[in-house]
Amino acid sequence: xxxxxxxxxxxxxxxxxxxxxxxxxxxxxxxxxxxxxxxxxxxxxxxxxxxxxxxxxxxxxxxxxxxxxxxxxxxxxxxxxxxxxxxxxxxxxxxxxxxxxxxxxxxxxxxxxxxxxxxxxxxxxxxxxxxxxxxxxxxxxxxxxxxxxxxxxxxxxxxxxxxxxxxxxxxxxxxxxxxxxxxxxxxxxxxxxxxxxxxxxxxxxxxxxxxxxxxxxxxxxxxxxxxxxxxxxxxxxxxxxxxxxxxxxxxxxxxxxxxxxxxxxxxxxxxxxxxxxxxxxxxxxxxxxxxxxxxxxxxxxxxxxxxxxxx
Amino acid sequence: xxxxxxxxxxxxxxxxxxxxxxxxxxxxxxxxxxxxxxxxxxxxxxxxxxxxxxxxxxxxxxxxxxxxxxxxxxxxxxxxxxxxxxxxxxxxxxxxxxxxxxxxxxxxxxxxxxxxxxxxxxxxxxxxxxxxxxxxxxxxxxxxxxxxxxxxxxxxxxxxxxxxxxxxxxxxxxxxxxxxxxxxxxxxxxxxxxxxxxxxxxxxxxxxxxxxxxxxxxxxxxxxxxxxxxxxxxxxxxxxxxxxxxxxxxxxxxxxxxxxxxxxxxxxxxxxxxxxxxxxxxxxxxxxxxxxxxxxxxxxxxxxxxxxxxxxxxxxxxxxxxxxxxxxxxxxxxxxxx
Numbered sequence: 178x179x180x181x182x183x184x185x186x187x188x189x190x191x192x193x194x195x196x197x198x199x200x201x202x203x204x205x206x207x208x209x210x211x212x213x214x215x216x217x218x219x220x221x222x223x224x225x226x227x228x229x230x231x232x233x234x235x236x237x238x239x240x241x242x243x244x245x246x247x248x249x250x251x252x253x254x255x256x257x258x259x260x261x262x263x264x265x266x267x268x269x270x271x272x273x274x275x276x277x278x279x280x281x282x283x284x285x286x287x288x289x290x291x292x293x294x295x296x297x298x299x300x301x302x303x304x305x306x307x308x309x310x311x312x313x314x315x316x317x318x319x320x321x322x323x324x325x326x327x328x329x330x331x332x333x334x335x336x337x338x339x340x341x342x343x344x345x346x347x348x349x350x351x352x353x354x355x356x357x358x359x360x361x362x363x364x365x366x367x368x369x370x371x372x373x374x375x376x377x378x379x380x381x382x383x384x385x386x387x388x389x390x391x392x393x394x395x396x397x398x399x400x401x402x403x404x405x406x407x408x409x410x411x412x413x414x415x416x417x418x419x420x421x422x423x424x425x426x427x428x429x430x431x432x433x434x435x436x437x438x439x440x441x442x443x444x445x446x447x448x449x450x451x452x453x454x455x456x457x458x459x460x461x462x463x464x465x466x467x468x469x470x471x472x473x474x475x476x477x478x479x480x481x482x483x484x485x486x487x488x
Numbered sequence: 489x490x491x492x493x494x495x496x497x498x499x500x501x502x503x504x505x506x507x508x509x510x511x512x513x514x515x516x517x518x519x520x521x522x523x524x525x526x527x528x529x530x531x532x533x534x535x536x537x538x539x540x541x542x543x544x545x546x547x548x549x550x551x552x553x554x555x556x557x558x559x560x561x562x563x564x565x566x567x568x569x570x571x572x573x574x575x576x577x578x579x580x581x582x583x584x585x586x587x588x589x590x591x592x593x594x595x596x597x598x599x600x601x602x603x604x605x606x607x608x609x610x611x612x613x614x615x616x617x618x619x620x621x622x623x624x625x626x627x628x629x630x631x632x633x634x635x636x637x638x639x640x641x642x643x644x645x646x647x648x649x650x651x652x653x654x655x656x657x658x659x660x661x662x663x664x665x666x667x668x669x670x671x672x673x674x675x676x677x678x679x680x681x682x683x684x685x686x687x688x689x690x691x692x693x694x695x696x697x698x699x700x701x702x703x704x705x706x707x708x709x710x711x712x713x714x715x716x717x718x719x720x721x722x723x724x725x726x727x728x729x730x731x732x733x734x735x736x737x738x739x740x741x742x743x744x745x746x747x748x749x750x751x752x753x754x755x756x757x758x759x760x761x762x763x764x765x766x767x768x769x770x771x772x773x774x775x776x777x778x779x780x781x782x783x784x785x786x787x788x789x790x791x792x793x794x795x796x797x798x799x800x801x802x803x804x805x806x807x808x809x810x811x812x813x814x815x816x817x818x819x820x821x822x823x824x825x826x
Contacts, residue, residue: 216613294517302517304510319811417630
């Protein structure tokens with residue numbers, strides 16, 4: 178790497194004493210203003226779509242299309258309509274949200290539970306075909322879910338008990354999404370477990386604890402941050418899953434999730450939906466994820482970077 | 489690797505149970521995850537390979553229906569000849585667009601992400617915390633919402649984009665109402681050989697830039713904060729100005745963190761279903777379709793399961809080639825000045 182010493186000295190050399198005073202550096206007022214304006218410009222492009230959609234959701238005129246950013250006489254009528262009956266089907270927003278929540282919780286629990294067991298064995302044990310298994314799991318990370326959706330749909334439909342078809346149920350969707358979540362979950366958790374000192378487990382083994390007891394009582398409590406992050410990612414993946422849900426359960430409106438309903442509202446083959454309805458639906462759909470994300474922001478960064486890819 | 493099998497050369501031979509104890513425990517821990525992945529991912533992959541050589545259709549889905557016929561390579565040649573029922577399907581054009589889409593996005597994401605991280609990293613900048621909190625918002629919004637909201641914003645008559653143009657430039661220069669149909673304008677902006685870029689591409693690009701740079705910025709900020717401060721001080725002693733320090737200290741330190749992330753971003757963007765499907769619907773004339781949206785349409789809209797299986801095999805090899813190429817690129821640039 179080129180070291181800073183290699184930098185050619187510039188013609189104009191400033192007096193060293195002026196370079197730094199104390200810890201924080203003073204910025205020239207002109208530079209401060211220029212940078213603040215830049216930040217403001219960037220910030221307004223970030224906020225613009227959000228303000229637009231929130232403004233639209235408050236539009237009281239129930240017209241199909243709004244014409245100003247903040248509508249006159251804003252109210253929550255659109256929200257009331259969305260909560261009561263968002264789509265043409267007699268299904269309430271609450272029912273849709275409950276389906277999404279079920280999906281999210283099951284995926285979250287499965288990807289943490291199954292993932293951490295696998296991650297632990299990769300992190301702590303030496304066994305036959307270990308490298309091969311790790312590569313096999315990592316290879317799946319590359320594959321988009323859509324690449325196997327046809328074969329998956331066909332085969333899950335063959336697993337049926339009475340009226341229940343796995344290929345036509347939320348449980349089928351949950352298993353399918355879990356499988357797409359597992360490779361990243363396993364790799365990220367293995368990276369984190371690698372950073373936990375082995376001495377603690379060795380001490381537990383000396384005290385007579387078995388492999389599984391050690392895992393349960395020593396390793397798991399120490400891995401809480403990465404478990405939380407994996408759970409959060411699983412939750413968000415489940416809450417927003419569209420593709421697999423659409424293929425599996427679109428035929429049964431009582432099982433619809435928020436994403437499937439959104440597609441029915443404004444997807445390619447949807448009829449015209451008042452923009453305020455769509456906007457209110459979008460806000461209600463996005464809000465839980467945003468709140469959880471912003472609350473857990475610190476954890477997300479640490480859980481992703483501690484064991485993550487080191488450059 | 490196989491320490492279990494190799495170790496007992498001198499020691500008295502232990503029983504099979506003793507020798508394989510760790511391996512058996514390890515697989516016990518792996519079993520649940522492997523079971524789910526075997527059913528959901530690995531078995532369908534193998535099934536898919538068989539299916540690609542058959543004429544599996546909707547009628548074969550019914551229980552008790554006769555199995556499909558073997559048709560050899562017909563599905564593969566149909567795809568390469570662009571001879572499938574999806575209108576405006578042209579394999580080479582879609583592949584070219586897909587590659588260009590991923591490439592152009594990732595470059596802009598990384599450059600913008602790093603640039604904005606640098607701005608926020610300037611010593612003495614005020615309100616840093618507020619700006620960082622605002623800039624993280626796009627990451628927290630589900631992509632499906634982002635896609636539908638941006639499609640709405642590009643509406644020709646009442647969309648936010650055209651209204652914003654009307655409200656600023658339009659008012660200033662007293663222009664007639666600006667009603668550009670961003671997502672459906674049929675004449676491509678650029679058409680060179682198999683690369684066709686309609687106006688919708690730029691609309692998708694705008695939405696995806698909005699969606700993509702913040703995460704790059706987070707990663708770059710993390711890397712920036714890990715650069716030792718004394719390197720900057722040493723550079724300053726040598727009389728290096730801001731840009732010199734940027735070139736000799738900052739960027740070399742950023743690369744090892746940004747490169748793996750850029751590769752990851754490339755694969756994610758290459759397979760980005762939501763924007764193409766929900767914003768432009770692949771239009772106009774299928775010019776913004778991606779491999780993933782075509783794969784989805786083959787299954788969900790056309791029910792051509794066999795063709796979809798063959799298509800997925802193409803997708804797999806294309807992704808494999810991309811991974812190998814990017815890994816090589818990563819290694820080549822990593823050893824450049826290490």
